Amino acid sequence: MxxxxxxxxxxxxxxxxxxxxxxxxxxxxxxxxxxxxxxxxxxxxxxxxxKKNDPGIHICLIQWYSLQQEINDPYYLTLRHGVEDYCAKNGIILRRIFKDDVNIEKSLKGIDGIICLGKFSKSHIETLKKYNDAIILLDMDYENLKECSIVLDFDLALKQALTYLTDLGHQKIGYLGGVEYLDDGQAYDDIRKKSFIKYAKEYQIEYEDYMIEGEFTSESGYAMMSNMIQSHHLPTALFAASDPIAMGAMKALNDYGFHIPDDISIIGFDNIDASNYTYPPLTTFYAPAFDMGQFGARLLHQAIKDHTKLLPMRIQLPCYLVERESCQAL
The missing domain is CATH 1.10.260.40 (lambda repressor-like DNA-binding domains)
Known part of the structure; x- marks a missing residue:
């Protein structure tokens, strides 16, 4: 031991x-x-x-993503740390498993509540509710959900991002995003992409030729940016759906001899620690992932203590722009 x-x-x-x-x-x-x-x-x-005589409260944290995905995208790691920090501070016994664990029924035995972290299908959620209906969803945004869900306000963030870039004079703006898949194989409908297109149309931005999707990793960001550079058709600014994507894109631009922000401006998303140490420092959006994890754990903890049922609701947490040096006016 x-x-x-x-x-x-x-x-x-x-x-x-x-x-x-x-x-x-x-x-x-x-x-x-x-x-x-x-x-x-x-x-x-x-x-x-x-162990004490009091058995305490047991919560199960079920992760949709793999350990490798967590390493590649610190956003999910930060979310998990938020949950773990709250549970540690409040004496909650946290059991962490992955959605594909073969012994999930055994893992959920004796659990007082469930936190689902990531992109679960509706059918998977219904299966989990058979074990325990005290369930809260983090980073999931579906229509007609019957559970309590906490998400980031991507729509407002994208509006702010495109407003910021158009105020700098940019009218050719690209999008580098990632595609995530539910456990049933369907692609998750990313709000960032939908909101980007909505506000690009509203602001009459040229964007159709500058949209590429891959994965939420630096390697994918590098590959997407390289493909765009080789097409000899570049926008004046880019929005990257995550900081790892943005950092990979910045590496590709540097390798091909482009200078940021003189030749092209770029905005990331998440405000991970490394974004402050890129060259130049990355302008990005702060995403309160740690706070989301803490808030989700606190809501579930309170419902368990009060013996009350969590009401179906959708809670949005705001994001805000962190202005550094990767964008400039035309």
Whole structure:
């Protein structure tokens, strides 16, 4: 069985720091990254606190995406950390599984509530509700949902992005996006793409020849941008649906001899830590993924404690522009 010493060695901190983090000491002041390193080490070592007489509240976090997808796109990692942070601070026992786990029925036994993180099909949600109907959905946006869902306000963010670029004089604006698939094989209808097209038409922007979709990874961003460059048909500005896509696109532009923002402006989405260290620093949108995870866990926790049913509702969290140096006026 793992000990505090094992966690301290893996996280490269003192045993006292591990103890205070795992016990949510409010007087402890450490960087967020240190806190996350300790929690990750505890999870990797399957550390368990000594059981008390009170069985506590058990919540199951079901991830739609794979570990590799989480590595490629820090957005989902940040979302998960938000859930884990709230549960750790409130003594909630969190069980983390993936949607394709073969022992899902066993994993859901004795669970008080479920958090679904990512893009689940409606049929999969209905299956999960047979085990427990105290369920909350994070980062899912469907019409006619019967569950509580928390999403980002992509529509307003895209309106702000295109307003910002057109105010800089851009009228040829491209879109680099990713396609995500539900467990039933259907492509998820990305609000970012729909909103981009809606506001591009409203602002009379030239966009049809500058739209490419791949995956939400830097590698895909590089490939999409390379294809666009080789077509010899470039816009004056780009919106990338994630920071990893934007960073891959920036690498491709640099490799082909383009200068950002002199030759082309680019906006990302998520405001991951690395976006502040690109060259030039990436203008992007802050997406409150960590807050979404915390808020979702808190809503479910409160419903479980109060023995109340979560009402079907759609909650939107706002995003906002983080202006750096990757965009300029024509």
């Amino acid at each position: 793992a000990t505090l010493k094992d966690i301290a060695q893996m996280a490269q901190v003192s045993i006292a720091t591990v103890s205070r983090i795992l016990n949510n000491d409010p007087t402890l002041s450490v960087p967020q990254q240190t806190r996350e390193n300790v929690l990750e080490a505890a999870k990797a070592l399957q550390y368990q606190k000594k």
